[in-house]
Amino acid sequence: MEPLRGAQSTVGETTVVTRGCRLGSGAVRTVLEAERRPRFGWSTPTESIAAAGAAATVTAEGASRFDDVRGAAAALFDTCETPTGGLPSVARPRLYGGFAFHDGDHDGEDSPWDEFPGAAFFLPEVQVTERDGSRWLTTAAAGDDAADRAEARLATWKDRLADEPAVNAKRRPGIVAREREPSQGAWRDQVGRALESVEAGTLQKVVLAQALRVSLQSELSVPDVFARLADTYPDCYRFMFSPTDGATFYGATPERLVSLRGRTVRTEALAGSTGRGDTPAEDEWLATELLDSTKDIHEHEIVAEAIRDQLEPFAASVRIGDRTIRRLATVQHLRTSITAELADDEHVLSLVDALHPTPAVGGLPPDEALRTIRETEAFDRGWYAAPIGWLDAAGNGTFAVGIRSAVATGRTATLFAGAGIVADSDPDREWDEVQLKYRPMLDELE
Numbered sequence: 242m243e244p245l246r247g248a249q250s251t252v253g254e255t256t257v258v259t260r261g262c263r264l265g266s267g268a269v270r271t272v273l274e275a276e277r278r279p280r281f282g283w284s285t286p287t288e289s290i291a292a293a294g295a296a297a298t299v300t301a302e303g304a305s306r307f308d309d310v311r312g313a314a315a316a317l318f319d320t321c322e323t324p325t326g327g328l329p330s331v332a333r334p335r336l337y338g339g340f341a342f343h344d345g346d347h348d349g350e351d352s353p354w355d356e357f358p359g360a361a362f363f364l365p366e367v368q369v370t371e372r373d374g375s376r377w378l379t380t381a382a383a384g385d386d387a388a389d390r391a392e393a394r395l396a397t398w399k400d401r402l403a404d405e406p407a408v409n410a411k412r413r414p415g416i417v418a419r420e421r422e423p424s425q426g427a428w429r430d431q432v433g434r435a436l437e438s439v440e441a442g443t444l445q446k447v448v449l450a451q452a453l454r455v456s457l458q459s460e461l462s463v464p465d466v467f468a469r470l471a472d473t474y475p476d477c478y479r480f481m482f483s484p485t486d487g488a489t490f491y492g493a494t495p496e497r498l499v500s501l502r503g504r505t506v507r508t509e510a511l512a513g514s515t516g517r518g519d520t521p522a523e524d525e526w527l528a529t530e531l532l533d534s535t536k537d538i539h540e541h542e543i544v545a546e547a548i549r550d551q552l553e554p555f556a557a558s559v560r561i562g563d564r565t566i567r568r569l570a571t572v573q574h575l576r577t578s579i580t581a582e583l584a585d586d587e588h589v590l591s592l593v594d595a596l597h598p599t600p601a602v603g604g605l606p607p608d609e610a611l612r613t614i615r616e617t618e619a620f621d622r623g624w625y626a627a628p629i630g631w632l633d634a635a636g637n638g639t640f641a642v643g644i645r646s647a648v649a650t651g652r653t654a655t656l657f658a659g660a661g662i663v664a665d666s667d668p669d670r671e672w673d674e675v676q677l678k679y680r681p682m683l684d685e686l687e
């Protein structure tokens with residue numbers, strides 16, 4: 242399909258009014274259980290957000306989607322009346338959402354991504370934020386009587402959140418059938434072809450992904466999964482986003498694409514993987530082996546260098562940290578932290594546009610890698626491995642890379658995971674690595 246240009250925003254000339262207040266205790270989770278769509282959950286070691294209902298939405302398609310959302314968001318925030326007195330920045334209105342991995346549509350049938358545009362963001366009718374032990378409720382309304390409706394919503398939700406009992410999590414749904422794309426044989430062929438391109442010098446790295454579609458015994462409660470992931474993946478970015486009733490994209494990703502506060506940019510290179518050991522000594526042995534692996538260092542440095550190159554035009558200074566180990570429940574990765582100070586004010590979406598996709602999920606050279614991914618993968622990546630997060634009126638925001646993720650539609654869920662292919666990659670080892678990367682999502686279903 243020809244990519245569309247221009248963002249669609251539901252707010253034209255009308256004003257959006259927001260109201261906020263501090264909250265006592267109560268089940269924040271109620272917001273994610275609410276009937277309203279869209280809904281968005283976001284949880285990091287420092288803040289948790291639950292948001293539902295759209296006072297305004299912004300959608301866009303195609304290669305210009307980052308720019309188009311930036312423009313529409315600026316226009317939207319311009320119409321926003323926000324009382325700043327007494328409200329900390331976390332409680333001010335934000336736009337929540339994300340982007341598709343590829344610039345254009347995928348021509349597949351029966352895609353779980355039907356309800357996910359190239360970019361979709363919303364300014365929530367109701368938002369609960371937790372940070373530093375404080376909780377805030379923010380509501381918004383657009384159009385006629387917006388102020389009255391935002392205030393009424395604030396009063397209703399304040400009561401509702403105070404009254405709601407804590408929810409008992411449902412059991413994991415159980416898996417009745419699995420369908421893999423590709424098979425292990427087809428994967429060997431795919432990786433083999435990628436290795437031929439590497440040998441021929443047209444590619445240095447490509448990240449090839451797999452999809453695992455599972456049928457569930459009962460309907461999945463994504464808010465339950467989202468809550469449980471806080472225990473199993475406390476250091477990761479947990480997210481869930483339902484654009485409509487039909488589907489929810491969710492995950493627990495260890496990878497930050499970028500965050501911007503003022504002129505300070507934080508990002509990271511995360512690439513190069515191994516498993517976990519059965520004992521602390523085995524864990525250490527695997528970590529040391531990874532830190533010494535020429536193949537993994539090469540795979541990792543491609544990412545670190547690409548991020549530095551993309552940031553340099555914006556930056557007064559870029560700082561690259563040491564290569565370290567990021568240890569997760571089922572895998573260990575090489576990680577390099579990267580921070581930058583910008584030379585001028587920038588919008589977080591300009592950085593997202595510049596960085597996505599990094600060679601941690603795309604490859605090098607970028608265009609050749611993306612072409613290879615499209616030609617090789619028989620499924621649509623949709624929002625998998627793409628930026629998901631939030632932005633605010635000042636152009637600050639945080640976006641994670643949507644890996645270790647799945648999209649649930651009723652009684653099916655499709656899980657995605659990939660691995661970087663470089664010279665010396667072994668197809669069977671890469672297959673095993675992908676299976677380990679499915680575990681965070683699979684463990685919540687079985």
Ligand SMILES: C=C(O[C@@H]1C=C(C(=O)O)C=C[C@H]1O)C(=O)O
Nearest residue numbers: 512513514601644658659660661
């Ligand atoms: C592509 C994924 O992970 C990425 C690929 C990695 C690798 O190939 O070593 C490591 C971390 C991520 O950047 C995924 O989890 O699906």
